[in-house]
Amino acid sequence: MDARRLGEGIRGSAESTVIRQRGFVLAAALLVIVLIAVLVAGVLFATIEEGRIAAGAQLRDRALTGAESALSGAIAGWIDRSAQPIGVGGRELSTISDGPTSVALTITRLDSTLYSLVAQARSTSSDRAAMRRIGVVISVRKSVDGAVHVDPISERWWSELF
Numbered sequence: 253m254d255a256r257r258l259g260e261g262i263r264g265s266a267e268s269t270v271i272r273q274r275g276f277v278l279a280a281a282l283l284v285i286v287l288i289a290v291l292v293a294g295v296l297f298a299t300i301e302e303g304r305i306a307a308g309a310q311l312r313d314r315a316l317t318g319a320e321s322a323l324s325g326a327i328a329g330w331i332d333r334s335a336q337p338i339g340v341g342g343r344e345l346s347t348i349s350d351g352p353t354s355v356a357l358t359i360t361r362l363d364s365t366l367y368s369l370v371a372q373a374r375s376t377s378s379d380r381a382a383m384r385r386i387g388v389v390i391s392v393r394k395s396v397d398g399a400v401h402v403d404p405i406s407e408r409w410w411s412e413l414f
Contacts, residue, residue, distance in 0.1 A: 259365045309329075311375045311382035318353040319373035319386045323410060326357055326369055327390060336361045352376050365391050370413065385413045 325348075336342045336359075344359040355373040362368055370387040389405040404410075 276409050286297065307377070308380065308382060308403065311377060311380060313383045314353055315373040315375035315384040316386070317385070318348075319371040319384050320410065322348050322357045322371040322373065323369055323386065323388055324356040326359065326371075327388075327402050327404075330392065330400060332400065333359070333361060333392075334364075348365060362389070365393060367392060386397060386410045387413045 271388050273351040273376065279373045333344070336344065338361050340360065346357045346359075348355045348357065350396075353373055354377045355371050358370045358372075360370075367390050368387060369390060370385065374381060374383045376382075388410045391403050391405055393401045393403075395401060
């Protein structure tokens with residue numbers, strides 16, 4: 253037996269080396285395809301979640317707008333409530349509904365000139381809902397000529413309640 257033949261038997265033939273390289277290329281191509289599929293699935297999932305987050309934020313903003321509007325309307329159209337009992341027993345509750353947003357407005361007399369207004373708005377869509385609850389404490393004064401002045405107490409005219 254000659255040395256050249258002996259070396260070919262140990263190292264393998266040239267054909268088996270080409271087949272191994274083709275097998276490696278196939279495995280590498282399949283791995284790349286799987287990685288690309290995983291990346292596409294990740295991007296799709298992130299896009300769907302971003303859409304859900306945006307829809308939830310839109311519902312929360314709509315609920316906040318409804319609650320602010322209810323408080324603003326109650327202050328702008330203030331009627332004399334001086335005969336209303338002080339405390340929780342004298343609460344006045346009203347509900348305002350405008351399409352997918354409904355607001356429950358509670359007015360509580362705290363003392364002779366202070367009132368607490370709380371608006372709880374619920375905004376709904378076909379598959380989710382959001383709720384915001386805000387409140388304001390107002391001071392009501394009557395002037396000598398009988399005009400009623402309604403002023404929020406704090407610098408920020410409302411605060412979020414939890």
